[in-house]
Amino acid sequence: xxxxxxxxxxxxxxxxxxxxxxxxxxxxSTSDFYVAGGGVHPVTxxxxxxxxxxxxxxxxxxxxxxANMGYGGSLFLxxxxxxxVILAMWLAPYLRKFGKFTVPQFIGDRFYSKSASTVAxxxxxxxxxxxxxxxxxxxxxAFSRFLGVSNETGIxxxxxxxxxxxxxxxxxxxxYTQVAQYCVLILAYTIPxxxxxxxxxxxxxxxxxxxxxxxxxxxxLLERLNQVVVDLGFAEYTTSVPGSKLNMxxxxxSLMIGTAGLPHVIIRFFTVPKVADARYSAGWALVFIxxxxxxxxxxxxxxxxxxxxxxxxxxxxxxDLYATESxxxxxxxxxxxxxxEKTGLLKWEDKNGDGRIQYYNDKTKNADVAAKAEQxxxxxxxxxxxxxxxxxxxxxIAMLPNWVIALVAAGxxxxxLSTAAxxxxxxxxxxxxxxxxxxxxxxxxDKNELMVGKIAMAVAIVIAGWxxxxxxxxxxxxxxxxFGIAASSLFPAIMMGIFSKKMNxxxxxxxxxxxxxxxxxxxxxxxxxxxxxxxxxxxxxGGPNAFFGITPEAFGAIGAVVNFIVAFAVDKVTKEPPEHIxxxxxxxxxxxxxxxxxxxH
Amino acid sequence: xENNSAAGYWKATLGLLTKIMVVxxxxxxxxxxxxxxxxxxxxxGGYPLGFWFAQQxxxxxxxxxxxxxxxxMSEIDRKFDVHEE
Numbered sequence: 001x002x003x004x005x006x007x008x009x010x011x012x013x014x015x016x017x018x019x020x021x022x023x024x025x026x027x028x029s030t031s032d033f034y035v036a037g038g039g040v041h042p043v044t045x046x047x048x049x050x051x052x053x054x055x056x057x058x059x060x061x062x063x064x065x066x067a068n069m070g071y072g073g074s075l076f077l078x079x080x081x082x083x084x085v086i087l088a089m090w091l092a093p094y095l096r097k098f099g100k101f102t103v104p105q106f107i108g109d110r111f112y113s114k115s116a117s118t119v120a121x122x123x124x125x126x127x128x129x130x131x132x133x134x135x136x137x138x139x140x141x142a143f144s145r146f147l148g149v150s151n152e153t154g155i156x157x158x159x160x161x162x163x164x165x166x167x168x169x170x171x172x173x174x175x176y177t178q179v180a181q182y183c184v185l186i187l188a189y190t191i192p193x194x195x196x197x198x199x200x201x202x203x204x205x206x207x208x209x210x211x212x213x214x215x216x217x218x219x220x221l222l223e224r225l226n227q228v229v230v231d232l233g234f235a236e237y238t239t240s241v242p243g244s245k246l247n248m249x250x251x252x253x254s255l256m257i258g259t260a261g262l263p264h265v266i267i268r269f270f271t272v273p274k275v276a277d278a279r280y281s282a283g284w285a286l287v288f289i290x291x292x293x294x295x296x297x298x299x300x301x302x303x304x305x306x307x308x309x310x311x312x313x314x315x316x317x318x319x320d321l322y323a324t325e326s327x328x329x330x331x332x333x334x335x336x337x338x339x340x341e342k343t344g345l346l347k348w349e350d351k352n353g354d355g356r357i358q359y360y361n362d363k364t365k366n367a368d369v370a371a372k373a374e375q376x377x378x379x380x381x382x383x384x385x386x387x388x389x390x391x392x393x394x395x396x397i398a399m400l401p402n403w404v405i406a407l408v409a410a411g412x413x414x415x416x417l418s419t420a421a422x423x424x425x426x427x428x429x430x431x432x433x434x435x436x437x438x439x440x441x442x443x444x445x446d447k448n449e450l451m452v453g454k455i456a457m458a459v460a461i462v463i464a465g466w467x468x469x470x471x472x473x474x475x476x477x478x479x480x481x482x483f484g485i486a487a488s489s490l491f492p493a494i495m496m497g498i499f500s501k502k503m504n505x506x507x508x509x510x511x512x513x514x515x516x517x518x519x520x521x522x523x524x525x526x527x528x529x530x531x532x533x534x535x536x537x538x539x540x541x542g543g544p545n546a547f548f549g550i551t552p553e554a555f556g557a558i559g560a561v562v563n564f565i566v567a568f569a570v571d572k573v574t575k576e577p578p579e580h581i582x583x584x585x586x587x588x589x590x591x592x593x594x595x596x597x598x599x600x601h
Numbered sequence: 602x603e604n605n606s607a608a609g610y611w612k613a614t615l616g617l618l619t620k621i622m623v624v625x626x627x628x629x630x631x632x633x634x635x636x637x638x639x640x641x642x643x644x645x646g647g648y649p650l651g652f653w654f655a656q657q658x659x660x661x662x663x664x665x666x667x668x669x670x671x672x673x674m675s676e677i678d679r680k681f682d683v684h685e686e
Contacts, residue, residue, distance in 0.1 A: 074655035211648035220647030238652045283667035297656040590683040
């Protein structure tokens with residue numbers, strides 16, 4: 001059977017599985033639709049949380065970025081897992097005790113103010129919408145390859161399918177569908193990784209393979225990879241940092257606290273039966289997330305090595321990388337390259353007109369490399385590989401069997417769909433419940449509330465899809481921006497709501513607004529106002545990364561600091577919160593007396 | 602039940618959080634970023650140690666920390682008699 005047919009079959013079968021489970025689970029559980037986790041074991045709930053959490057950014061994009069960034073890519077690994085420690089200890093158990101269904105509800109009640117809750121909705125919408133843009137970028141990659149069409153067409157088709165999927169409704173709310181999605185996603189990620197690790201290092205576990213020795217040699221994989229990339233003018237793999245150590249540090253902080261401030265993650269912990277379960281549930285979620293996150297760096301390094309090995313045959317034979325015959329002929333390139341060229345995400349341009357593919361860093365500062373390239377008659381790197389295709393193309397690069405390639409397509413589609421749909425549901429409930437019903441039309445009927453929610457979803461998906469056509473960065477980079485926004489606005493407000501009895505509404509509102517504003521200002525300066533191309537004003541702030549070399553993706557941590565400072569300053573000069581609110585905070589801090597979550601105000 | 606008060610419970614909770622956050626900081630920001638270059642001279646199999654902490658080790662420690670926290674908190678809950686059920 002040819003690859004395209006097999007891919008349709010596997011992706012189709014995975015869809016049939018999710019829909020089947022949704023229908024089966026729905027029959028018995030309409031009543032406790034929102035309390036999906038009630039009566040579900042913490043392990044199962046952890047698995048569902050992991051599926052919800054691991055989006056196109058984790059599945060499709062992250063390993064590609066690590067491959068590009070080398071050691072520096074660790075910031076995604078540490079940032080997106082370390083945040084769970086903060087979430088489990090600082091927020092989850094207390095928010096569970098508080099017993100409301102959305103983040104704006106918590107902020108509105110704790111800070112005894114509808115304005116606070118409205119500001120929280122604005123922060124939530126900004127973060128979620130940015131997140132969806134990143135997802136749509138990933139959806140474009142998955143669908144363009146899966147259907148063999150251009151990236152743009154892939155995004156349009158993806159938009160339609162995500163919309164249908166989200167409106168079909170509650171799909172996401174049903175824990176067992178997510179468990180199935182987790183299984184598809186994790187198998188799709190680990191099976192090719194195991195094959196590749198076995199091929200390259202003879203080690204069954206990719207986590208050991210990354211630290212292993214290349215088969216048939218006594219050189220370790222990382223050592224050889226370092227040699228190859230340095231010889232081709234790239235930065236050394238195991239030590240390269242993004243800009244500076246300071247930027248890496250701040251970037252990691254931003255991702256960690258952003259994890260703890262993202263509404264669709266927090267919501268998962270509102271739905272477990274007990275406070276104690278909220279603590280364990282975060283642990284189990286992290287176990288299931290870690291299976292992918294500890295595999296990803298192996299996928300990254302191995303994919304990078306395999307890619308170089310494919311286009312430059314001297315790497316395997318340990319010969320001269322700059323010899324004429326080392327670069328492969330374009331006409332003899334492997335099929336996978338031709339398949340990805342169709343999507344426009346992989347490009348070859350014959351700069352020196354010799355019909356061969358030269359792939360190296362033509363902007364290298366290494367004079368030795370530049371001289372060698374010059375001497376070999378290389379006129380610039382001829383291959384452009386979009387980082388987002390690395391994971392999807394990985395099994396093809398390693399020449400694994402077709403069923404593995406088809407499985408990865410199904411995994412990519414599952415990851416992109418589940419999180420995009422989850423975020424759209426978060427956006428729709430924020431708009432319909434926390435904004436329109438709470439502020440503008442308190443007497444709105446349930447039916448109208450649902451309608452408003454669906455309209456909000458449709459608007460969000462059109463905006464996200466349109467911006468996804470010209471994304472502000474790779475999927476994982478765009479998603480990192482969303483984390484920065486959550487980190488600078490929502491996280492400090494929630495944390496102060498629990499850990500400071502005296503924090504008042506004026507402080508919280510001023511903090512959220514200033515954190516959000518500072519972060520958006522810095523991000524928009526680099527990426528354009530509301531991410532619209534051509535509206536960036538980076539010169540006005542003194543050039544790119546003007547603030548101590550910190551990149552916009554990392555700026556959320558600075559925004560959070562501004563948020564805290566402004567909040568405490570304003571809190572000092574305004575009157576303290578009423579007595580009953582201070583009691584409420586004391587009440588939230590102890591587990592006893594927790595009751596089932598209710599969505600009512 | 603030597604100190605059955607909300608203040609004592611909160612103090613015990615914050616004490617546990619501080620201890621855990623110190624370890625959390627040391628494995629990620631410490632070993633993974635600030636001291637990574639120094640640690641890279643030590644090898645763990647084919648891994649330079651700083652690189653290993655950044656891409657593998659910190660994640661394993663994070664998992665252990667959450668389960669340790671959940672277990673210790675249950676004990677603290679019981680000690681101050683604020684546990685559920």
